Structures are given as C-alpha cells and as structure tokens.
Amino acid sequence: xxxxxxxxxxxxxxxxxxxxxxxxxxxxxxxxxxxxxxxxxxxxxxxxxxxxxxxxxxxxxxxxxxxxxxxxxxxxxxxxxxxxxxxxxxxxxxxxxxxxxxxxxxxxxxxxxxxxxxxxxxxxxxxxxxxxxxxxxxxxxxxxx
Numbered sequence: 001x002x003x004x005x006x007x008x009x010x011x012x013x014x015x016x017x018x019x020x021x022x023x024x025x026x027x028x029x030x031x032x033x034x035x036x037x038x039x040x041x042x043x044x045x046x047x048x049x050x051x052x053x054x055x056x057x058x059x060x061x062x063x064x065x066x067x068x069x070x071x072x073x074x075x076x077x078x079x080x081x082x083x084x085x086x087x088x089x090x091x092x093x094x095x096x097x098x099x100x101x102x103x104x105x106x107x108x109x110x111x112x113x114x115x116x117x118x119x120x121x122x123x124x125x126x127x128x129x130x131x132x133x134x135x136x137x138x139x140x141x142x143x144x145x
Contacts, residue, residue: 027051027134051135056143059136062118072099072111073120077131077140080121085128088112 004020059077063070072095079094080086092108112129115121122132131137 052139052142055133055136055139059120059139059143062120066114069111073115074140074143076111076115077120080129080131081137081140085124085126085130087128091129 075095079091096103121129
C-alpha cells in the first residue's frame with residue numbers, strides 16, 4: 001500500500017484506497033507487478049494480463065531449453081496450481097496417471113528441483129510445493145499443452 005500511495009502522490013494522483021487494496025491483494029504485494037498498476041478502468045486486469053504475458057514468456061524459454069521434458073514440467077506446474085499446496089506424492093501420482101506410466105523417483109525429484117531452481121515452484125517448510133507468484137499462476141493456467 002505504501003509503495004502505491006507514494007507512487008501516486010509523486011504523480012499527483014489520489015486514487016480510491018479500495019482500488020489500491022484490491023491491487024495489493026490481487027497482485028500479492030509484489031513490487032514488480034505493482035509497477036504495472038495504474039488507476040484506469042480495470043487496473044488489476046491490465047496488470048495481471050501484462051505480468052502474465054511476461055511470466056509466460058519466461059516459462060516458455062525455460063521449457064524450450066528442456067524440450068524433451070517440457071510437457072512434464074508444465075503438467076507438474078498445472079498440478080501445483082490446481083492443488084495449491086501440493087504434496088510430492090500427489091504431484092508424482094498425477095503425472096504418472098497423465099502419462100500412464102511409472103516415473104522413477106529420482107527423475108521426478110530432478111524435475112521438481114529444476115522448477116524450484118527456476119523459481120517456478122517453491123518448496124514450503126511443511127514439504128508441500130506451490131507456485132510462489134499469483135501472476136505466474138495465471139500464466140500457467142493460460143499455457144496449453
């Protein structure tokens with residue numbers, strides 16, 4: 001809120017505080033996404049769309065560099081988005097069901113580790129995995145496999 005308030009003050013704009021609260025909630029308070037925010041019509045939608053496009057491009061570059069496993073990575077991410085706080089076993093079982101074959105634990109661990117290193121997935125203290133950025137969640141939901 002402070003970031004947005006000061007930014008709009010510098011621009012000589014006094015936005016409705018409810019609009020700012022919505023932006024902080026929907027953009028998860030992430031400064032990078034808040035910089036896309038403005039107070040025009042449907043401001044959060046514009047920020048989400050623009051941010052989602054950027055995140056999708058980054059994810060596509062990651063997947064292109066890993067072409068053989070790209071579908072697996074995207075399936076894991078989509079599962080993590082759907083489950084929100086996904087357990088290792090749930091994600092592995094889902095991937096195996098989608099591929100209709102068993103996947104070695106070490107192979108699956110490597111996939112998860114690469115997603116975590118790429119900041120597309122986050123491992124929580126309780127051992128569950130989630131997508132750390134709400135804009136990335138939107139991007140993942142939009143990418144088709």
